[in-house]
Amino acid sequence: MMKRDECFRVLTRHVTDEVLVSTYSSAVDWLNLGERTLNYFSVGAMGLDSSHALGLALGRPNKRIICLQGDGSLLMNLGCLVTIAAAAPKNLVHIVVQNGTYEANGGHPIPNTEADFAAMARAAGYAHVHDFSQLANFEQQAAHVLKQDGPVFATLHVEPSKPLTYDYPNLYDPARRKALKAALQQS
Amino acid sequence: MDADLLTEPDDKIELKGSGIIAAIKASGIEYILSVPDIVTSGGLLRPIARDPELKLIRVCKEDECIGIASGLSYCDKRALTLIQYTGFLDSINAIRGIAVEYGQPICMMIGLLGHDPYTTPRNSPRYGVRIIEPILEAMGIPHHLVNEEPDVAKIRPAIEDAYAKSHPVALLIGRRPSAS
Numbered sequence: 165m166m167k168r169d170e171c172f173r174v175l176t177r178h179v180t181d182e183v184l185v186s187t188y189s190s191a192v193d194w195l196n197l198g199e200r201t202l203n204y205f206s207v208g209a210m211g212l213d214s215s216h217a218l219g220l221a222l223g224r225p226n227k228r229i230i231c232l233q234g235d236g237s238l239l240m241n242l243g244c245l246v247t248i249a250a251a252a253p254k255n256l257v258h259i260v261v262q263n264g265t266y267e268a269n270g271g272h273p274i275p276n277t278e279a280d281f282a283a284m285a286r287a288a289g290y291a292h293v294h295d296f297s298q299l300a301n302f303e304q305q306a307a308h309v310l311k312q313d314g315p316v317f318a319t320l321h322v323e324p325s326k327p328l329t330y331d332y333p334n335l336y337d338p339a340r341r342k343a344l345k346a347a348l349q350q351s
Numbered sequence: 352m353d354a355d356l357l358t359e360p361d362d363k364i365e366l367k368g369s370g371i372i373a374a375i376k377a378s379g380i381e382y383i384l385s386v387p388d389i390v391t392s393g394g395l396l397r398p399i400a401r402d403p404e405l406k407l408i409r410v411c412k413e414d415e416c417i418g419i420a421s422g423l424s425y426c427d428k429r430a431l432t433l434i435q436y437t438g439f440l441d442s443i444n445a446i447r448g449i450a451v452e453y454g455q456p457i458c459m460m461i462g463l464l465g466h467d468p469y470t471t472p473r474n475s476p477r478y479g480v481r482i483i484e485p486i487l488e489a490m491g492i493p494h495h496l497v498n499e500e501p502d503v504a505k506i507r508p509a510i511e512d513a514y515a516k517s518h519p520v521a522l523l524i525g526r527r528p529s530a531s
Contacts, residue, residue: 215422218418
């Protein structure tokens, strides 16, 4: 079993000019690793991070879009797997962090902690699907996963993390959205 | 002929789907995000699906449209969410968070299933339709009824204003548009 922040540190070695979409606990852990203009924190409607990512991927087909989504969030929008697979954006990498809990809402378990999201993504029709439980394996494959023609799906099996501090005013800050939009218009 | 290509049998007033689609295009809309709705199925969704000038993204559940439209708006791409009022009701939290609190230009075209087009939505025989305008007003979302041909002229200014000032807007389709 991996730790989410360790997995994200691996991603920071490969993420450059991609737009990274995230919400709640994943967004907090990702932001703790550093500020960047091309972060899109879609806090406010849990589950729709993957849909925001699809919109960005369609709107900017020449830019890579990475979605870091929690398992509880995906469960609130499971149909997005079929929608994304049908839209088939080549530039979208959809990573689901599976810790088996609604972490931001008290750490209660999701209805089935053994749910196989990679199998669901494969059945929905994603172009490439991965499933990682070992950090060494993820480290070895991360660059490849991020560069594949999408839609790409990867599950990261992680253990519940230490309690996080949710600074929603910071995540919600309209200045972030304004800066992201300006950056996308220039790119 | 498919049943959804017919107007309501007793309806003497025609609301042309082609005029609505022309107004959508004139508004700069590039993407249509939709879950099918029998009110708009024959007159709007079917011709839109065949129209090479519009990109149709079929989604599984209406709230996906709100997220997708938001992502597209960051890329300066305009989208119209084409859904039934039941899907609007199901998407209230996404509309609250993304469209209203984030101030995003989320443009919704909402079919009023079961509505009597000879009365107003507030006086509709269908409870679900009667509550739509009060909900939109409680959320501060501008709304416009598209019920007869002259109402089609409301579409473009409403969408233009939503994108110019970055706010959501709802266009309520009060009768089944014809496929002509």
